[in-house]
Structure formats: structure tokens, C-alpha cells
Amino acid sequence: MNSAPLPPSPVHDRGSPAQPLLVVRDLKKHFPVRGGPLERTKKFVHAVDGVSFSVPKGKTLGIVGESGCGKSTTARLIARLMQADSGSMVFDGEGVDEFGGIRLKEFRRNLQMVFQDSFASLNPRLTIAETIAYGPRVHGMPAAEAKRQAHDLLARVGLAPAQFASRYPHELSGGQRQRVNIARALAFDPRLVILDEAVAALDKSVQAQVLNLLQELKAERQLTYLFISHDLHVVHYISDYVMVMYLGQVVETGPVERIYGQAAHPYTRALLSAVPSMDPDRRTESSPLAGDPPNPINPPSGCRFRDRCPHAHPVCEARTPALIGIAGEPAHQAACHLNDPASGHPGALPETQA
Amino acid sequence: MSAPLVSLQDLSVQFCGHRKASALNAVNIELGAGEVLGLLGESGSGKSVTLRTLLRLHPERTTKIQGKMQVDGQDVLALKGRALDLYRGGTVSMVFQEPGLAFDPVYTIGQQITEAIRAHEAVGEAAARAQALHMLERVQIPQARRRFDAYPHELSGGMRQRAMIALALACKPKLLLADEPTTALDATVQIQVLLLLRELQRETGMSVIFVTHDIGAAVEVADRIAVMYAGRIVEQAAVGDIVRAPRHPYTVGLLAATVGAEHRGQPLQAVPGAPPDLAALPPGCSFAPRCTHASERCRREVPPLTSLGNRAVACWHPVQPVAEAA
Structure with missing residues (x-):
């Protein structure tokens, strides 16, 4: 990549290194199903039903499972994009949104998410530099500084700012857009990044580039990843711990x-x-x-x-x-x-x- | 062997909408009866365009097709009217990536298969229905009799893809085109559909062109693999030769970018850059800007697909096969 690395972000460690960065306890989410007028009993989709886990600091937890197993719902519940029915979270030793714990706004600054659909998750009316600077500005960063930071981040993810900063999302390829999404997630200096099928929609050769970038950023900024994917090869490659959901x-x-x-x-x-199997002489014989x-x-x-x-x-x-x-x-x-x-x-x- | 079932000669396809794009550039494919060809490539490499061109599914007004295309002795580009209708579905049939979009949502699965059979064969309603039901049983749909009257939205993704295959095979085509049939499916269902396709191919002896971006899926079903890049075939060989000793730098890169257990802890060998814009292809080899072996000649002249032993490679500097790596 063609840029000088940014100074490493200050890690605002609260707990000790042994304290898991995120502990999730008994998370539950049931979606009601709209039934016909004659149906008496209300049905529920048991999307997430009692999920507990913890993510150690600086590690990558891979979540795998088939579609409908609740991987993405789990991610959304953790990011508080939807409210859980029950369950609790502890972020680096502090209860999330609890009395005496970490406030939701601050929790969200420490946690960012990258989604599968790189196009749908960018605002088509903002240039990519504006998109990246948007979040920090909402949190009170002066415009000039936010812009400078956005340019630095673009350079870090391998998009030359002079060439790309003023482009709109539709002018970029899928791999480039996903790099923008990653840069935006990093704008807050988060400690936990949730990658929800972040490389699934990319072509193989571009996917390898993005995986390399993710690995570099993790080492550079002491990030912790929650990596959700249905691709078992990729999870094997990138994860330290794996959680299988059904x-x-x-x-x-x-x-x-x-x-x-x-x-x-x-x-x-x-x-x-x-x-x-990758070996034509040893094809899978039975499902x-x-x-x-x-x-x-x-x-x-x-x-x-x-x-x-x-x-x-x-x-x-x-x-x-x-x-x-x-x-x-x-x-x-x-x-x-x-x-x-x-x-x-x-x-x-x-x-x-x- | 006698004349091949499919023969594409210098097939070029250009879309001339408000922006010109050369989707296929002088593609040559020969496919014998009973052979399974895997077309491997990234998005925009022209895999799906090849299949759609074979069925003549592109809008005629904005598509310029050049070259020759023969399937089962017929000149496909000259087909018109009723002959084209019989060719589509009768001689060549297609399985699409999204079975949810390929089925008509307002008719049951059974009705749609029955309709296809009656459009091609002179059989009565009852006989066609029996045949359709038999097809559903052959693609291993459990409780086929019940599913016969189900609407597409009532089936799961895997079931829908099986029904799609039943529909495609209902008129006993000689050539099946499968456009990423398992990409939208879960891993455990994907392997079931791949095994089913392989079994049906063996039973019926039809030829299959299987388009995918997943090398693993291609290895499971194909005899021969053609790797496509920017509308050209860059390498073509038997499955084992492609996987074990790729010669084109792009194939090498594609295989190296496929993540495996052995790569843990080290950066992946990624191919730098992104696929070229089909509206403005570079004058020489379209892979040259991303290639580490590229020379002046690569940037000037397009390498032809030349045979190299038992394979064909389109490259000025093919990679020397390494002695079987450990």
C-alpha cells in the first residue's frame, strides 16, 4: 500500500488483559410472525435463543452456520441495532447500558460494524470522504480534522485520497467500496469490529486482498474481530476461536x-x-x-x-x-x-x- | 470422436446500450456429448454471458454477436420462431442461480413443469403431469406428490433449486447450462445439489456447462475447466491439471487466493488490482496490468489460446509447472 502508517491508536484498556473484551450472556430474540386473523396462538421465529459467549482481547471469533441460524441477528443484537428480548453484555468488564456501566453511546464508539452489501451500506449522496468523516463529526470532531482523518484512513486502506476522496459510491468497485466501509468503521478507533459476511460478496482475488488488509489492521490497531461468515475456508484462515450456530x-x-x-x-x-474437495481424484461421494x-x-x-x-x-x-x-x-x-x-x-x- | 455437441468459434458479444461493453472476445469452446465443462471466473468475466448467448437470451436490438455457434448440428444464430422455441428447453436448457426469481410465483411447481413438457411434446395433460411428477421424484424431492402442488415460495432454497433442475431436465435436453446453481445455497445443501447434478448427468449422459466462481464446486462436477477472464478463455485443461499445475498467471493467482487451512497466520498471495473495465479493455493481454510476469509484448498483443501439451493457455509467458509441490 502506498501510505505511511498512522500512529497506532491509543488503547483505552479498562479491564486487565485477561478480561474478555466482550462477554455475552443468554442473548435472546424472538420475532413474532404475523398470523392469519383466525390463528389464535401467536408464533415466534426463534432467531437467537440463549446465546452466550465471550471474545478475548485481540482475538478473532468466527461465527459460522447456515442461513437462518441466527448469525447476523446475533451481530445486530450486539451492536444494538435491534433490542434483545433478554440477555446482557459486558464490554471490557463494564455492563453495557446498565447502571454504573458503559453508556450506549460510548459502547457504540468502541464497536463498529462492516456489512455484506457494500453498496447498500454507503450513502449514495455523500462522497466517500464525507461518509467516513460523518460519524466523527456527529460525535463532535471539527470538520477540518475529520476530513484530514478521513484522508488518512483512505490512504491506509489502500485508496489514494487524491484520486478517490471525492468519488461517490457508485464510482467504485465492490472491493473498493468494502475498503471504504472498513475505513469508516475505523474512524472511531473502535476496539471491536463486527464483520458480518464482509468478504462474502467479493471475487476471490479481491477477497484475498481485503482479508490481508483486515489482518494488517488488526495487528496495527490491536483490534478484536467478530467475523461472521458462511465460508468455512475463510473462517478457518482468519479466526482464533470458532463458534458454530444452529x-x-x-x-x-x-x-x-x-x-x-x-x-x-x-x-x-x-x-x-x-x-x-479440491482434489478431483477424491470427490465427495455422499452428502x-x-x-x-x-x-x-x-x-x-x-x-x-x-x-x-x-x-x-x-x-x-x-x-x-x-x-x-x-x-x-x-x-x-x-x-x-x-x-x-x-x-x-x-x-x-x-x-x-x- | 464425431462432431462435438457444442462448438463456439470466435464468438464475440458486444452490448451496445448507452455504454459499449465487450462482454465476450473471440471465445472458442468445444464440448463433446456427455462431457461436463466448468467455466470458472470472477464476476464480469463473461461466464454467464456465454450461457445466455447459447440460449439467445440477450435483447437482440442492443447485442452484437459475431462468430459461429453450433449446438447439435444446428446453427443457433440462424434459428427463428418455432425452431428457436423448440431449441430452448428442448435441446438446451438452463438452471439459474436464483430459483426464487426463475419460477413464476403465481403457478405451482407442478403446473410449470407440466406446461414446459406440453410445450415441447405432443402429450396429454394427464401424461404430462405424470411425467412432471416423475421428474420431481428423480431430483429427490421428498414427498414429491405434495410438493407438486406447492408454490415456489412454499419451498426452501434447496428444494426450489431441485425443482428448477427438474424443470430444466423435463424435456430431456442434450445440453444443460447451469449458471451458478449452488451459489445461493448453504454448504450442506450445496453439496447435495452438486451430487444430484453429477448423478443425473451420469444417468442421462447429457453434456453440462457449469458456471461457477467457486473452484471447489467446479472440481466436484466438471471433467474439464475453462478459466475465463475479461471475456476471454485464458486457460483450458482437465480438472486435475488446472488444480495441480496451472500455467496461466491468472489461474495461479486464483488458486493462491483460495483460502485453505495451510495459509493460517501468513498473508494471502492476493492478485493485486481489480478486473478491467469491459468498456475499455487494454490493447494487449487483459490480465497484463495485474500480472507480475507482464512484458512489453503482453501490453501490445493479445495472446492467442494455444495448445500446450494436453491443455490450452492464452499467455505469452506461461508459468513453468513446478515439480509437484509438497
């Missing part, structure tokens, strides 16, 4: 090597083996899962994966498996009766093999 719930979470190497949940294993993800309006009782699971047993219907640590590896958690010797599932191992 129908609004977390089914497995753990360090990336564990998830991709020794997945403990049948759904994770199926999802990973559904990736097309790991049949059918589509079930409807989130009336999710099955007990384990939500049971009607597609090859190991399903009556106990899976009777009881919901809890997200518990795998023996010997507490950071790796899975919600499956197979991993819980006390569950009563005949296939459950008394001790997980190493």
Missing part, C-alpha cells in the same frame, strides 16, 4: 484447531465435510446431511439438530443438551449428549478419546 443456538465453540481438527458435535462434522435446516418458527424439542442427526436417540428428544466442556479441553465446548457421559445416550463415551 437454529439460534450455539452447538459448539472452541479454538480453531480443535473445531477444524476434532469437532465434537455431529453438526459441525457434517458442516465441515460438506465443503467441496453428509440430508434435507434443509428446519424451520426456526417451531424448532424441534430437545436437541434442535436431532431430526438430521445420524446419532439421534430418544434422549435427544427428551432433554436439551447443555453446552459443556470437552474432557481435558475446557475451552472447547459442545452441546451434544454424545459428549456428556451422564446424558444417558447409549453412544456417549465414558471418556473422550484423546
